């Protein structure tokens with residue numbers, strides 16, 4: 225699987241102040257049967273964006289200019305909930321490439337990494353400040369530089385963020401994990417043999 | 431040697447190699463369900479196969495209907511849903527993976543069946559295509575949910591790249607008071623530490639309360655670790671664990687059993703082992719809990735009232751509570767025990783084991799359901815056991831509906847769902863907006879509390895009913 229690389233991004237950022245935005249909101253489970261594709265753009269936040277008969281609700285991503293947002297600035301515990309990757313696919317297909325929040329659901333973060341989407345953790349005060357700027361200057365852009373590990377906000381202030389070096393490298397180069405593991409095939413096999421030899425009982429039972 | 435935590439021991443024993451602070455972990459067992467459709471498709475697109483099919487177990491649970499099961503796959507009316515179930519059958523046959531399928535008498539939820547079958551064992555590293563894989567940690571193994579890209583990697587390599595999480599110990603002491611269950615305890619823990627309180631951590635539950643719990647109750651606690659934002663939950667294996675596992679179909683036998691137990695006994699955290707964070711709870715002060723909002727952290731004792739946004743600490747919290755109450759259509763300050771419900775759901779990987787059904791039945795026995803109430807056992811094994819004990823007859827006599835195993839109304843993708851605006855008292859694990867159906871409203875609670883809600887048509891303190899017994 226090739227993964228789209230992530231290097232730098234300057235895009236309109238949508239502020240979303242609610243904490244605990246869960247994966248069921250990002251992608252309601254009834255859409256799990258839908259194979260990955262452009263349809264997921266419509267599915268993102270579906271029940272917050274659309275009424276039952278299909279008309280649009282008043283929701284940030286339905287307002288101009290956020291229909292073309294590439295970044296979401298959330299709050300704490302963004303992407304909590306299920307392990308399903310649809311939530312990330314929905315964000316990606318909508319055009320979101322980066323989510324900034326003060327904390328994330330763990331599985332969601334991993335799923336972002338596997339799909340070329342960058343999760344950025346900033347201190348809560350910074351996230352609040354950036355959201356305030358975005359509310360004052362609707363449609364303003366933020367710039368994200370993964371190599372430098374920085375977010376430049378509306379006022380031009382630079383916020384540095386942490387990311388694991390391997391995850392950074394994989395995102396920058398669009399590397400997938402399976403290719404990486406292949407390089408270690410022999411070492412993995414040696415480990416496995418030793419591991420199983422010490423645990424004979426794992427082969428007992430039905 | 432420096433004292434180690436149980437998590438460190440199990441983590442260390444699975445590290446095949448390290449690269450720049452990320453480790454490649456060897457995976458003992460992988461658990462998948464119908465949604466693995468996309469994973470298999472990608473595997474085949476890459477021209478790969480499942481590397482260790484004997485270590486992968488598949489379950490028809492998320493999409494199977496909970497009625498009309500005598501007809502098997504043919505009984506599934508909606509073609510897209512039938513397709514999900516059929517594809518899992520095809521994929522598992524093609525890749526030589528064992529399937530607990532729709533026609534299998536052992537069929538059930540992927541977090542209910544592996545413990546019953548002895549597939550879940552102490553010391554293992556288990557990855558599941560579902561976030562509540564933390565359930566299995568109740569046996570003293572490291573078990574966590576992963577997304578489909580990671581599952582693709584596990585199927586292709588039987589390993590997974592990970593960064594080491596932190597380790598938090600939650601020590602619970604004291605006897606659970608009358609009417610208070612494992613579900614109430616874990617809801618109280620999440621309410622205290624928050625839905626993101628365990629983020630980046632693996633939790634170990636310890637203390638006398640946990641020690642005296644059955645495996646069923648321990649699984650309920652560990653199951654909801656993910657609702658505290660944690661990567662996984664764990665409980666040290668002990669005689670209760672070994673007693674539960676002995677003679678299960680996939681458990682080791684004879685000499686192998688003795689070797690296994692000797693190894694398992696070395697797994698618990700060493701005295702003096704350091705945790706990144708420690709939290710303590712006094713179980714003796716707990717009351718039955720219910721959730722009022724749209725996050726599992728929105729939980730309070732049933733004796734409490736709907737919170738008032740005006741009392742919130744800051745503006746953000748005020749907005750959050752306001753939005754939750756708006757969705758839930760609740761008035762600030764009204765007593766939780768006056769909230770009328772439209773339906774009751776007793777099921778899900780949190781609370782559909784035999785003990786949960788016994789607890790619900792002991793309340794159901796006291797009256798008649800006044801709202802539609804469903805019982806969805808977690809597996810065929812649970813269902814058969816309950817029928818042997820006559821629980822099904824207690825439920826049906828009290829007007830509850832006795833259904834077939836599956837995830838059902840927990841995640842509402844098999845066709846079982848709430849109507850918009852419907853309010854449900856549910857023993858499941860997530861009260862997210864729309865989780866049980868678009869516009870549906872969910873109140874999380876224990877099986878006994880859910881049964882009490884069925885008898886009274888409102889969220890109700892089960893202790894009031896029990897006392898009249």
Ligand code: SF4
Nearest residue numbers: 562778779837840841
């Ligand atoms: S019962 Fe609910 S939480 Fe558990 S595995 Fe099924 S859908 Fe997931």
